[in-house]
Amino acid sequence: MWHENELAEYLDIRYPIIQAGMAGGVTTAELVAAVSNAGALGCLGAGYMNPEDMRKSIRQIKQLTERPFGVNVFIPEVPKVSEEEINKANDWLRPFREELNISEPPEVKQPDAHLFEKQIEVIVEEQVPVCSFTFGIPPKKAVQQLKKEKITVIGTATTVREAIMNEENGLDMVVAQGSEAGGHRGTFNGGFEEAMIGTMALVPQAVDHVNIPVIAAGGIMDGRGVLAALILGAKAVQMGTAFVTSVESGANVRHKETILKSIEEQTVVTSAFSGKPARGIRNAFIETMAEHEKELPEYPVQNTLTKTIRSEAAKQNRPEWMSLWCGQGPRLSKQRSAGEIISDIAAQVDDMMTFKL
Amino acid sequence: MWHENELAEYLDIRYPIIQAGMAGGVTTAELVAAVSNAGALGCLGAGYMNPEDMRKSIRQIKQLTERPFGVNVFIPEVPKVSEEEINKANDWLRPFREELNISEPPEVKQPDAHLFEKQIEVIVEEQVPVCSFTFGIPPKKAVQQLKKEKITVIGTATTVREAIMNEENGLDMVVAQGSEAGGHRGTFNGGFEEAMIGTMALVPQAVDHVNIPVIAAGGIMDGRGVLAALILGAKAVQMGTAFVTSVESGANVRHKETILKSIEEQTVVTSAFSGKPARGIRNAFIETMAEHEKELPEYPVQNTLTKTIRSEAAKQNRPEWMSLWCGQGPRLSKQRSAGEIISDIAAQVDDMMTFKL
Incomplete structure (x- = not known):
C-alpha cells in the first residue's frame, strides 16, 4: 500500500500526512485530534504559546484522541x-x-529568555509523541532531552543545506518546505529569497542529500499532491492551508x-x-x-x-x-471536516493506484 | 504503461516528454533530433531566428530524424x-x-514587423509537426493556419487564467510553467511576480480548469519529476535545464x-x-x-x-x-547524451512503477 512506509510505521500513523503546526489559533484541540483520529498526525502550533496554555491544549487534545500527535515550537530569536x-x-x-x-x-x-526551555519541558512532561521545530536548529540539549524520552524530533528546511544541517544536528526527520507553502518561511541559513525553491525541485534534491526521511510541504492540497510528493522521494507530506479551511480549524x-x-x-x-x-x-x-x-x-x-x-x-x-x-x-481548498479531507485524500490516492497507473 | 496516453498518441511519441524550445543556440539540430530519436519530442528554439536560419535548422533536423519534432516561436512584442x-x-x-x-x-x-508571420510560414511550408508559443497567445490567423495543416499548436501559461486563455484561443495543449523553471518566464497576463507559482501547486489547479492537455514544466529533472507531474494530472512534461547540459546541447x-x-x-x-x-x-x-x-x-x-x-x-x-x-x-543535472537522459528517465519510472508502488 502507498501509505505504508517506515515513517508511518515509526510515527504509528495510518497515512503519511502531517497537519502543519500552524501558530495563531488555527490548530484547535478539535482540529489536532480530528486529524490524528483520521489516521494522520495532528499537530498543535504552539510557537507563540506560553507553557501553561500549551499544557492546557495538549491535555485537551489527549481527551479527544488516543492517537499520536505533535507540537510545533519556534527556535527563539532575540x-x-x-x-x-x-x-x-x-x-x-x-x-x-x-x-x-x-x-x-x-x-x-x-521576551522570556526561558520560554523555549519551558515549552520543551511541557512536551517532555506531557509525553507528546512528536515535537517539530521551525526557524532554526534546536539546541543540542533540547534534542537530547526529547530523544531520550523517545519523542520524535522533526526539523524544517527550505534548502538542501538546511536539510543537511537538520540531519547533522540529530533531527529524526525534516520537512522540506517548498516556496508554494503558506505562512512563514522556515528559512534560517541565509536570505529567504534564495531559499524560495519550488517543492518539485526541492524535494528530490533534499532526498538525495540526507539519509533521514524527508517530509514534503508546499502546495500539497489533495491526493494528487500527496502521491506526487511520495513519488519525488518524500516519506510523508505536511499540509497547512488544506486544514485552515477545515470545519475544526480555529482560523x-x-x-x-x-x-x-x-x-x-x-x-x-x-x-x-x-x-x-x-x-x-x-x-x-x-x-x-x-x-x-x-x-x-x-x-x-x-x-x-x-x-x-x-x-x-x-x-x-x-x-x-x-x-x-x-x-x-x-x-x-475545501470547507470539510478534517476527517473528510484525509479520507478524501486516501480514497483519491487509492483510486490513482488502482486505475490510472 | 505510464507513458501511453492520449497526448503521446496524438503527438506520435513514445514518451510524454518534450524538450523545451530554448532560444539562443542551445537547441542544435543534433539535440532536437537526438531527443526525437529517443522517443520524446525534440524542439527547436527559434524565438530569435530569422526565417532563413530557421528553415536551415529545420532541414538539418529532418536529415537527422524521421520522428516528430517541434519549433518554438515567440509572440512578438513591440x-x-x-x-x-x-x-x-x-x-x-x-x-x-x-x-x-x-x-x-x-x-x-x-524589429521586422512580419518576422512572426514569416516564421509561421516556414513552419507550415516545412510541415513541422508541432509549433509551440511563448510570451502570449498567438493571433487567431496563425492558429487557424497551423491547425489547417494539422500542425499541433502548444501554448505556454504561468497561471490558471493564462491556461484558460490558451484553451479559449484554440491551442491544442498548454505548458504550465512553474516558478522552478529556468530561462524566461512565459507570463503574459499580469505581473510576473504574482505568476511565480510552484509546479506542485500550478499543475493540478490548471488541470482542473482546462479541458486541453496540460504539460508540466519547472523543476522536472528526472524520472521522479516526470512521474510526479503525471500524477498531478499533466499529460506530459517539458524539460529545459536537463537538456542544456546534454552532450548535444549547443550551450x-x-x-x-x-x-x-x-x-x-x-x-x-x-x-x-x-x-x-x-x-x-x-x-x-x-x-x-x-x-x-x-x-x-x-x-x-x-x-x-x-x-x-x-x-x-x-x-x-x-x-x-x-x-x-x-x-x-x-x-x-547530468552530462549525458540526450538519448541517455531520456532512457534513464524511462528506466527510472518503469522501476518506480514496478517496485515502489
Whole structure:
C-alpha cells in the first residue's frame, strides 16, 4: 500500500500526512485530534504559546484522541531592535490602529529568555509523541532531552543545506518546505529569497542529500499532491492551508472564506505582519506596508507591534488588515471536516493506484 | 504503461516528454533530433531566428530524424522605448563592453514587423509537426493556419487564467510553467511576480480548469519529476535545464559546467539580460545590474543591447557576464547524451512503477 512506509510505521500513523503546526489559533484541540483520529498526525502550533496554555491544549487534545500527535515550537530569536525602529514602525501602523480604535501600541517586552526551555519541558512532561521545530536548529540539549524520552524530533528546511544541517544536528526527520507553502518561511541559513525553491525541485534534491526521511510541504492540497510528493522521494507530506479551511480549524471565518474564494495569483510573501517573510493573501495591509518592508523591526518585534491590529481586525470583520496566511493552491481548498479531507485524500490516492497507473 | 496516453498518441511519441524550445543556440539540430530519436519530442528554439536560419535548422533536423519534432516561436512584442532609456541602459552596460573590448553598443533597429508571420510560414511550408508559443497567445490567423495543416499548436501559461486563455484561443495543449523553471518566464497576463507559482501547486489547479492537455514544466529533472507531474494530472512534461547540459546541447561549455556544479540556492530571476524576467545562475552581471532592474528598456530592446556582451563573454570565457539560464534543480543535472537522459528517465519510472508502488 502507498501509505505504508517506515515513517508511518515509526510515527504509528495510518497515512503519511502531517497537519502543519500552524501558530495563531488555527490548530484547535478539535482540529489536532480530528486529524490524528483520521489516521494522520495532528499537530498543535504552539510557537507563540506560553507553557501553561500549551499544557492546557495538549491535555485537551489527549481527551479527544488516543492517537499520536505533535507540537510545533519556534527556535527563539532575540534580534537587536532600537527604540527608533519601533517608533518608526508604530508611526506606519498608527493609521490602522486609529481605524480600529486601538488606543495604544502594544508594549514590546523583553521576551522570556526561558520560554523555549519551558515549552520543551511541557512536551517532555506531557509525553507528546512528536515535537517539530521551525526557524532554526534546536539546541543540542533540547534534542537530547526529547530523544531520550523517545519523542520524535522533526526539523524544517527550505534548502538542501538546511536539510543537511537538520540531519547533522540529530533531527529524526525534516520537512522540506517548498516556496508554494503558506505562512512563514522556515528559512534560517541565509536570505529567504534564495531559499524560495519550488517543492518539485526541492524535494528530490533534499532526498538525495540526507539519509533521514524527508517530509514534503508546499502546495500539497489533495491526493494528487500527496502521491506526487511520495513519488519525488518524500516519506510523508505536511499540509497547512488544506486544514485552515477545515470545519475544526480555529482560523477566523473571514480567513477561511477568503482562502476558499481566492486564486493562486493572489498570494504574496510579506514581512509586514511579523517581520519575517510569510505567504498570505494580498490585502490592503500588505499593500500599504510594502514600501516599508525592508525597514520593519525584525521578528518577533514586528509581530508584537501588529498583534492588536490583527486581532481587532478579525473581531471587527476587516479581512483587509488580517494576516490571511495561504499557500499557492487556494483553488483546491475545501470547507470539510478534517476527517473528510484525509479520507478524501486516501480514497483519491487509492483510486490513482488502482486505475490510472 | 505510464507513458501511453492520449497526448503521446496524438503527438506520435513514445514518451510524454518534450524538450523545451530554448532560444539562443542551445537547441542544435543534433539535440532536437537526438531527443526525437529517443522517443520524446525534440524542439527547436527559434524565438530569435530569422526565417532563413530557421528553415536551415529545420532541414538539418529532418536529415537527422524521421520522428516528430517541434519549433518554438515567440509572440512578438513591440514596446515603446525612448532614446533616453536606451542611452541610460548603455551607460550602465558600458563597463562590461569596455572590459570585453566591444567598441560600440549594438544598434536598436525597428524589429521586422512580419518576422512572426514569416516564421509561421516556414513552419507550415516545412510541415513541422508541432509549433509551440511563448510570451502570449498567438493571433487567431496563425492558429487557424497551423491547425489547417494539422500542425499541433502548444501554448505556454504561468497561471490558471493564462491556461484558460490558451484553451479559449484554440491551442491544442498548454505548458504550465512553474516558478522552478529556468530561462524566461512565459507570463503574459499580469505581473510576473504574482505568476511565480510552484509546479506542485500550478499543475493540478490548471488541470482542473482546462479541458486541453496540460504539460508540466519547472523543476522536472528526472524520472521522479516526470512521474510526479503525471500524477498531478499533466499529460506530459517539458524539460529545459536537463537538456542544456546534454552532450548535444549547443550551450556554451562554461554554461554547462556552471549548471553542473551549482546548487538550488544559486538561481535568481532577473530582467538584466533581456528586459524580461528569466531564471539563471546568479553572477556578477546580474548583481551589478540589480539596482537598475526596474528601469531597464523593455524586452526585446534590452536583449539587443546585451547581445554582444553575452556573446563576447562566452567567447572570452567570462561566465560572470553570460546569461546562465538554469532552473531550480541544478543538483540533478547530468552530462549525458540526450538519448541517455531520456532512457534513464524511462528506466527510472518503469522501476518506480514496478517496485515502489
